[in-house]
Amino acid sequence: MSKKIKTIYPFTNEILKEYNSFSDEEIQNALRNSEESFVVWKDESVDIRVNFLEKLGEVLEDQKQEMATLITKEMGKPIQESIAEIEKCIWLIDFYHQNAEDFIADDLIDTEAQESFISYDPLGCILAIMPWNYPFWQVMRFAVPTLTAGNTALLKHANNVTGCALAIEKLFLDAGYPKGCFQTLLATHEQIETVIEDDIVKAVSLTGSEKAGKSIAEIAGRNLKKTVLELGGNNACIILEDADLDTYIDTIVKARMQNAGQSCIAAKRFIVVEGIYEKFIEKFKNTVESLQSGNPLEKETEIATMAREDLVETVMKQIEGSVEKGANILTGNKKDGNFFAPTILTDVKPEMPVFDEEVFGPVAAVCKVKNEKEAYELASKSRFGLGTMLFTEDIDAARMQISQIADGAFFINEMVKSDPRLPFGGTKASGYGRELSKEGMMEFVNKKTVYIK
Numbered sequence: 248m249s250k251k252i253k254t255i256y257p258f259t260n261e262i263l264k265e266y267n268s269f270s271d272e273e274i275q276n277a278l279r280n281s282e283e284s285f286v287v288w289k290d291e292s293v294d295i296r297v298n299f300l301e302k303l304g305e306v307l308e309d310q311k312q313e314m315a316t317l318i319t320k321e322m323g324k325p326i327q328e329s330i331a332e333i334e335k336c337i338w339l340i341d342f343y344h345q346n347a348e349d350f351i352a353d354d355l356i357d358t359e360a361q362e363s364f365i366s367y368d369p370l371g372c373i374l375a376i377m378p379w380n381y382p383f384w385q386v387m388r389f390a391v392p393t394l395t396a397g398n399t400a401l402l403k404h405a406n407n408v409t410g411c412a413l414a415i416e417k418l419f420l421d422a423g424y425p426k427g428c429f430q431t432l433l434a435t436h437e438q439i440e441t442v443i444e445d446d447i448v449k450a451v452s453l454t455g456s457e458k459a460g461k462s463i464a465e466i467a468g469r470n471l472k473k474t475v476l477e478l479g480g481n482n483a484c485i486i487l488e489d490a491d492l493d494t495y496i497d498t499i500v501k502a503r504m505q506n507a508g509q510s511c512i513a514a515k516r517f518i519v520v521e522g523i524y525e526k527f528i529e530k531f532k533n534t535v536e537s538l539q540s541g542n543p544l545e546k547e548t549e550i551a552t553m554a555r556e557d558l559v560e561t562v563m564k565q566i567e568g569s570v571e572k573g574a575n576i577l578t579g580n581k582k583d584g585n586f587f588a589p590t591i592l593t594d595v596k597p598e599m600p601v602f603d604e605e606v607f608g609p610v611a612a613v614c615k616v617k618n619e620k621e622a623y624e625l626a627s628k629s630r631f632g633l634g635t636m637l638f639t640e641d642i643d644a645a646r647m648q649i650s651q652i653a654d655g656a657f658f659i660n661e662m663v664k665s666d667p668r669l670p671f672g673g674t675k676a677s678g679y680g681r682e683l684s685k686e687g688m689m690e691f692v693n694k695k696t697v698y699i700k
């Protein structure tokens with residue numbers, strides 16, 4: 248039985264559109280199309296597959312405003328951030344257009360054979376399960392390298408961004424990609440389980456919660472299929488006594504508040520050494536309070552509504568649970584529809600929800616520590632491992648910490664951010680595998696050893 252999927256504009260709660268989820272037969276058709284398309288697509292030469300990227304970039308550039316508006320309407324982020332998201336996708340497409348051929352060229356290895364090398368062959372149909380917070384970026388960073396490597400792709404997107412999911416499918420068709428190369432499935436959780444189990448699907452890429460990661464990896468594991476998991480995060484942002492706050496305060500605020508805090512790599516725990524604590528709090532509070540809130544479709548808006556009401560409620564419960572354990576509210580903590588005012592909590596300690604859990608909203612948890620040693624110790628107290636940020640002027644001392652940070656990323660004097668040129672992914676409860684760069688392209692290929700005696 249097909250299920251109704253509704254998309255809603257979170258700023259007004261207006262229903263945008265209703266969709267029917269696919270029937271089982273439609274799902275089977277999509278699987279078959281993907282398999283048939285793979286047989287042809289994998290045998291195209293790499294330069295032909297790379298050439299499709301040029302057209303893809305042009306089509307997205309032409310539709311930039313329309314696609315950005317769709318993002319804002321479906322999940323509520325400010326229009327300027329939606330435009331930046333589309334521009335980042337164009338950058339990604341251009342990056343793989345320039346580099347993909349090199350990335351997957353045969354790698355000659357010197358042995359006693361006449362010739363030996365690694366050939367990077369596509370695996371087949373890859374399923375992507377993607378979240379709503381960056382509805383274009385998260386999908387494109389999976390799809391662009393994966394398709395260019397010769398795979399085909401199926402997308403199960405978050406229901407609240409179904410319009411984006413269908414628009415992305417159309418984008419590939421508009422760019423001339425063969426039918427069946429990239430398809431969106433409007434599917435239920437039960438149907439997705441059968442899709443993962445189907446022999447046609449060779450691997451799964453998931454960006455989502457830790458809970459979803461465990462469940463998808465379990466189904467895929469039972470069927471001996473590879474997964475790449477990009478899950479939640481609880482990044483620490485360490486502020487040492489010599490941090491240049493005049494230069495970096497805007498970056499530090501953006502690290503927490505962009506996308507209304509709904510980002511896995513946002514700075515969530517601010518660990519501040521006592522020598523700079525008062526100065527940090529004053530600047531941080533002033534900058535957070537100066538963020539312009541309002542209608543997400545207006546270009547001056549810097550922080551807008553969260554994507555759904557239940558997300559606001561979860562954040563409020565995490566704050567309440569932390570205040571009960573001694574945290575103090577410095578600013579914010581007000582709800583207006585689906586808008587949640589940017590909030591700063593101080594006196595945060597381990598065992599409070601805002602320290603232990605991922606808070607997916609505009610809430611900064613601030614901890615005061617005596618010194619640098621305590622700062623690093625507290626920063627590492629997390630089940631997650633996406634990234635750590637450090638603000639200091641002593642780069643030599645910061646370098647000494649590189650080997651101590653157990654996360655997927657360590658950013659010094661910059662917010663943790665994704666970049667097509669650099670690998671992206673986590674450790675521990677933040678998942679495994681890498682996206683972006685050459686590493687991301689290597690996740691869904693068979694690294695085949697060829698030996699000619």
Ligand SMILES: O=CCCC(=O)O
Nearest residue numbers: 380381510511512665
């Ligand atoms: O939500 C996490 C990913 C955001 C990003 O890649 O910038």
